[in-house]
Amino acid sequence: DTGVSQDPRHKITKRGQNVTFRCDPISEHNRLYWYRQTLGQGPEFLTYFQNEAQLEKSRLLSDRFSAERPKGSFSTLEIQRTEQGDSAMYLCASSLGLAGIQETQYFGPGTRLLVL
Amino acid sequence: QQQVKQSPQSLIVQKGGISIINCAYENTAFDYFPWYQQFPGKGPALLIAIRPDVSEKKEGRFTISFNKSAKQFSLHIMDSQPGDSATYFCAASEDSWGKLQFGAGTQVVVTP
Numbered sequence: 001d002t003g004v005s006q007d008p009r010h011k012i013t014k015r016g017q018n019v020t021f022r023c024d025p026i027s028e029h030n031r032l033y034w035y036r037q038t039l040g041q042g043p044e045f046l047t048y049f050q051n052e053a054q055l056e057k058s059r060l061l062s063d064r065f066s067a068e069r070p071k072g073s074f075s076t077l078e079i080q081r082t083e084q085g086d087s088a089m090y091l092c093a094s095s096l097g098l099a100g101i102q103e104t105q106y107f108g109p110g111t112r113l114l115v116l
Numbered sequence: 117q118q119q120v121k122q123s124p125q126s127l128i129v130q131k132g133g134i135s136i137i138n139c140a141y142e143n144t145a146f147d148y149f150p151w152y153q154q155f156p157g158k159g160p161a162l163l164i165a166i167r168p169d170v171s172e173k174k175e176g177r178f179t180i181s182f183n184k185s186a187k188q189f190s191l192h193i194m195d196s197q198p199g200d201s202a203t204y205f206c207a208a209s210e211d212s213w214g215k216l217q218f219g220a221g222t223q224v225v226v227t228p
Contacts, residue, residue, distance in 0.1 A: 004159070031214070033214075033215070033216075035216075040220070040221070041220055041221065042120075042122075042205045042207070042218030042219050042220050042221050043160065043205075043216070043218050044218070045215050045216065045217070048215060056215065091159055091160070093159075095214060097214075103214065104150075104162050104165075105162070105214060105216065106161075106162075107152075107159030107160045107161065108159050109157070109158055109159050110158075110159050
C-alpha cells in the first residue's frame, strides 16, 4: 500500500504530557498538510509544508504545537503539555504540488488522540 | 468561523434513491471545490471536484452542480447504495497549493 500512513493510530495520554505523531506521505509528494478533526466536524487546517519548508500555520496551532518535516520526507507533529481540548483526530494529507495547479490531497487514516 | 456551510447535517435515503447535499460559501476567491467521503475510522477520500468555470461535473453516480452567482454547490448521489453510507464533506480552497476549508459534514444513511 503506497498511501499516506500515520503512526500511531490511537494515543491516550494524561493532561500535561507531550505527544508526537508521525506522518509518511505518498512517495514523491512534495506537499504535506496537517488537519485536526473533532467529532461531528470537518477537518480544520493546521499547517502545511512544501518540501521541508513550513509555509503556513493556522491560528489554531498554538505555541504548544510544533511540526517538522526534515529532508522533505516524513513529518512529525508534537503537542507539548497536552490539554483535554486537544482530544481530536489528527489527519495528515499529501499532494504532488505543481506550480499554479490544484492537486488532489490524499489523506491518511489519522491519529486519534484522547487526553485524560 | 466556518467559511463553507453545509446542509443537511444528516439524511436517510432508500436504496435506489437520490441523496442531495448542499454547500454555500462567501469567499469569492475560492476556485476549487472538492467533495470528500469518509467512512468511520478512515481518513477522507476525494470523491469528485469542480472548478467554477463549469456548472456541472458528473462521475458515475456522483454529480456536482455549481452555481457561481449564488455561491452554492451541491452533490447529488444517484441510485444510492448501502455502500454509500458515509459522511460527506464539501470543501473549498483559494490557493493553488490547496489549503482546504471543509464544511461540517453530512452523514448519509442508505437503507436497504
